[in-house]
Amino acid sequence: MTDPVLSIRNLNIDYIGAEKDFHAVKDVSFDIAPGEFFGLAGESGCGKSTIAFAVSRLHRPPALIRKGSQILVGGRDVLSLTDDELRRFRWREVAMVFQSAMNSLNPVLTIETQFYDVLKAHTRISRAEARTRAAELLKLVDISPDRLSSYPHQCSGGMRQRIVIAICLALNPKLLIMDEPTTALDVVVQREILQRIDVLRKELGFSVLFITHDLGLMVQVSDRIGIMLEGELVEVNDAQTIYRTPQHAYTKRLWASMPKLHGEQIREGAQS
């Protein structure tokens, strides 16, 4: 058994309120192995994005990680990193693709400049070297390097999403966090992107923490899946088990709320 890339133990996160704190993440523990595709599912407000932000310490007040929580990435304690260490840690160890990442590109800079931004901030690299590296990275996500001089608005939503992913891979992170990366895209583009990610993680060996509420999609791409309900991780198992023999009542209810493509149709009123 190799050491996990990400190891979360007893993670508790509260949103501090004036009258009462909101306990967003309750005593969550899980590991992600090298090269593993781990899915975290649950509905809005269940705390899945809060966990994703905490892993790269991007959470902001009023979010507060409680004492006793532990997040290890490659054996390093993320929660005790200094600001300098944190700057070196982000992008190199953990990169994050945000929800509606297509809008996380700067509209007034060319694609090339956005690559250069990241590379310059984290490595000693010349503009020409950055350009070569950016072209390589674009090829990884099936985009022609002549797009480097384009602006974001000249690219389709799916392309922008792939560009963001390419930027995330620029420094060979060990862990790629994807928070609802394809929710705004149509199924054909979604399928293309995730299939590409699947190939890349096998080639490059990074792990993926994939967050979505689309359970069907998650079972298709993930090795293991964790189901979250109101801040708690209620079930963790390999993807096929979550699909075929879900144990927790909530997992069963989630499945019951999804219309099926073929076979017997679910009946309405599973949830309202």
Place this chain on the structure above:
Amino acid sequence: MSDAILALDNVSKTFGRADNPVYAARSVSFGLHAGRTLALVGESGSGKTTAARLIMREYTPDEGQLLFRGTPLGKANAKALKAYRASVQMVFQDPFAALNPTHTIRYHLERPLRLHQPKLNSKERTAAIEELLTRVKLDPALLMPKYPHELSGGQRQRISIARALAVNPQVIVADEPTSMLDVSVRLGVLNLLNDMKAQLGLALLYITHDIATARYVAEDIMVMYAGQIVEWGDTESVLTNPQHPYTRLLLSAVPDPDRRFSDTRFSEELNRIEFIRRQSALPQPETREVTKNHFIRPMPE
């Protein structure tokens, strides 16, 4: 088609320069019938929303016409157009952008009533608003004074539906009404649309790229690609026996827990289909009937 409340008859719409037109809709024909849901599925950019905008008269067709209860709309006068707008309502994709953040829910529902039923006094209007909110299964007393930001996505989408219902429409065009909602609340909104269709005899056009939900709500389905409707007919027949290569591709892209991602043919197939888009200006092949109420327009050879 004669009994359709609203019909598109051979409608085309192009964008871009005349020497290099992009067909957003190409010879599109379909009809919406009372008490039935027609699903329009296809990828982003396939022309689904253009079809919706043509119906909402945000775009005028380059060719072809809209028929409302059998009468062409092209020459309708202002009064007829106002009646048309009351009869044909839209529910938008983004429940966050569709409501004005500076107005209360009460205001959102009051406005269409003031415009289209000016004879109501304020007491009757309040009663009408309460009835609308009850109809979409929200608590009137609780919701009326609230602002959109105080509501969840599902609640907002219910408000959008209530607003559309305020003018007693006959047709509702719902453009991806659940794509921005959580899986667990999607079904509630779809059930609501279904109930409204059944109770009020509405004709529903349900635009989506989520084929599983299309199967859930729609009796009939149309698959759109590069501005053309490439396959259409009875939902079960189209989904269980897809004939057009694009319909098959679309179906294979739908997340399905029974299939792992290993199929590399997907990309090859995608390239093959791209061909239609490039050829979209060529003459269209003849429609072919697959079975009763299931048709395709084959790919050009």
